[in-house]
Amino acid sequence: MKNEHEDDPVLDRFHFLVNAPALFNAVTTAAELRVFSFLSGKPGAQAEEIRAFSGLPAHQLRVLLQAVCTTGLLERRDGGYHNSAVAEELLAPDGPDSWRHILTGWKEVYYPAFAHMTQALRAGTNTALRIHPGDEPTLYERLAHNPPLEEVFHRAMTAFTLRSVDALIEQPVFGDVQHVLDVGGGDGSTSARLVARHPGMRSTVFDMPSVSRLADGGQDAGHSAGRPDRVDLLAGDIFTDPFPDGPDAVLFSHVLEIFDEDGILHLLGKAYASLPPGGKVLLYGYNVSDDETEGIFGARLGLYFNVLASGRGMAYPARDYERWLGRAGFEEVRTVGGLPYEHGLSLGVKR
Ligand SMILES: C[S@@+](CC[C@H](N)C(=O)[O-])C[C@H]1O[C@@H](n2cnc3c(N)ncnc32)[C@H](O)[C@@H]1O
DSSP states (O other), rough: OTTTTOOOHHHHHHHHHHHHHHHHHHHHHHTTTTTHHHHHHTTTTOHHHHHHHOOOOOOHHHHHHHHHHHHEEEETTTEEEEOHHHHHTSSSSOOOHHEEEEEEHIIIIIHHHHHHHOOOOHHHHHHHGGGSSSOOSSSHGGGOOOOOOOHHHHHHHHHHHHHHHHHHHHHHGGGGGEEEEEEEOOSHHHHHHHHHOOOTOOEEEEEEEHHHHHHTTTTTTTOOOOOOTTTEEESTTTTOOOOOOOEEEEEEEGGGGGGGHHHHHHHHHHHHHSOOOOOEEEEEOOOOOOTHHHHHHHHHOOOOOOOSSSSSOOOOHHHHHHHHHHHHHHHEEEEEETTTTTEEEEEEOOO
């Protein structure tokens, strides 16, 4: 019998979607085993060569390669395996912006939490946080109890940020900024790129003490490529500790979406109070569409915040950020939208 939805693209998407968790893990495993890096140096390698390199038993490798081939990321021709163009660009490289780090972070931190989604959404709070030791209310604080996982998490976040940061640092608004306060600046990767692009600029990265240690290339962190001279660190709590005077711009990159309206207005109020007249505030991150029907990266992020990270927040539409900027007192409010990976930059000026 003909399925009445046979020609419906939603059906194709549904079929892919219901198998996606297994395929996601297959691709992540292949990346962790460096299969894509190996094939980059040896295109057309046979299964036996991949087996010798990866150390997997032959049958298990056969199962894995079949799974990855179904995604299109690997191709098989004349019995040999090749990276697709996408795998070659995103998964074969080993640098700090490799998607390999992102996949491992999502596998270790995000996706285990999503098994708790129904319960967490019903409860109205991030019940999946109980997977992580500690009694603090957010994932960011609890990760301080687990330094190896905290490092995996920040390596993934940095890799993703590096993939979208060029659109931020090239914005003309930075042309006359002298000193930026990078609130929730993580391991300092965004600031490092900003000051490298703008030689007259310096930055202060304000984040939690355990994260500041990562930004400093901390003893056992080892993943920060070294902090540039024009990037300073300020360790503390962005809610309870004061924002320093001095910076003429405050940047929130991937930070406000973690919180709810009260938290966001509190942080924007602190930014406004700390800035001199003419100072700028810059909100960079994911925006779902204004009608809240589009944005798959934003969808994943909103669920992750509510199930695990903070119990609130979402990839708010740009119009929400513009409204909050106005309420905090900022003028000349506008958004540069359509940036890569569903990103936008909302801006305001203190007059
Ligand atoms: C999603 S990450 C963004 C990192 C970086 N700005 C970027 O764009 O990649 C959010 C950051 O906010 C920091 N953060 C969250 N709550 C905080 C708090 N109460 N005080 C200080 N930092 C906080 C986290 O440690 C984390 O580094």
